[in-house]
Amino acid sequence: MSGQRYYARGVFALFALLFPVQHATAETVEAKLSTGIIATADFRAGQPSRPAILLLHGFLQTRYAPPMSSLANTLADRGYTVLTPTLTLDINRRAKSLACEAVHTHTMEGDVAEIGFWANWLANKGYSSIALIGHSVGSTQILRYAAKDPNQAVKKVVLTSLVPFHGKPQEVQNALALAKRPAGERNLGRFTLTYCNNNYVAPPAAYLSYVSNDTKQTLDLLGKTKVPAEVILGTADKTITTDWPQKIQSRGTPVTIIDKASHFFDGAQEFDLADKVEAILQNLPAGNQ
Known part of the structure; x- marks a missing residue:
């Protein structure tokens, strides 16, 4: 069966090259x-019988x-x-997308607040069943939101490639010391954060807002999520x-x-991811009742 499945996928990929798929037009x-900053997202309305989906990109990326x-x-x-905000x-x-060397004034708290804004935006449009899907750091941010005070319309979170932030202990200490200096909020340091290796430029408080979400806290949040x-x-x-x-499963969270x-999830595994996600979504109630 697996051979037939991958043969079918190969035929589909060839067909897609010859006849490109016309995706639903996004608005x-x-x-x-509340900060005065203009946020953007792409929106595509679907069938009322299906839940509404918010998908969040990875670290420093875009939709x-x-x-x-x-x-x-x-x-x-x-x-x-x-x-897709x-x-x-x-x-x-x-x-x-932002380069590591850019000046990063944003914080984890601000990112989580924006997730909440867009979840509320969907709920205010009448969607009563919402799933949040994140990738990588986007999953960590969605997890933070789901463990705090999620909108009641949020029924499920799907966390793909969930990975905690890791900060170097000495850099954390350097950031704490830098924050205590005069004009601490305006001081800039160079730190390591995810794939940014000693070139993530940020005020110390902004940097520290992310590295506090280490392995232990990520696992603790899995045990506290309200959806x-x-x-x-x-x-x-x-x-x-x-x-x-195994660590994730020890907190009672199913892992696929x-x-x-x-x-x-590139290559053929792109199809596997879509199939797994839809299998999860099919268990949710209708999105617009």
């Missing part, structure tokens, strides 16, 4: 946040970044209402340790493992 929406961008297209084509990171109408959560990981993901799935999937 770009803008909204002014156009894979794998969430391709998953958004797939879910919209299958009739789901899809909202770009976190502002304190930049008006941000449309490009059901599921995690999807890949066997070829080099950003996680081999015991990470996709064989040969990398951190970004």
Whole structure:
């Protein structure tokens, strides 16, 4: 059966090259946040019988970044209402990913507040069943939101490639010392954060807001989330340790493992991710009642 499945996928991929798929047209929406910054998102309305889906990109990326961008297209084509915001990171109408060397004034708290804003936006449009899906750091941010005070319409969170932040202990100490200096909020340091290796430029408080979300806190949040959560990981993901799935499961959170999937679920595993996500979504109530 597996051979037939991959043969079918190969035929589909060839067909897609010859006849490109026309995805549902997205409406770009803008909204002014309480900070005065303009946030943007793409919105595609789907069938009322299906839940509404909010998909969040990875660290410093935008809504156009894979794998969430391709998953958004797939879910919209299958009739789901899809909202894909770009976190502002304190930049008006941000449309490009940020380099590590940029000055990062944004914080984890601000990112989580924006997730809440867009979840409320969907709920205010009448969607009573919402699922939040994140990728990588986006999953960590959604987890923070789900463990705090999520909108009652949020029924599920799906955390793909969930990975905690890791800060170097000495850099954390340096940031704490830098914050205590005069004009601490305006001081800038160079730190290590996810793939930014000693070149993440930020005020110390902004940097510390992310590194506090380490492995222990991430696992603790899984035990505190106020809506059901599921995690999807890949066997070829080099950003996680081999015991990470077991640690997640020890907190009572279901984990799906996709064989040969990398951190970004590229290649044939893109289809596996879409299938696993939709299997989860099919258990949710209608989105617009």
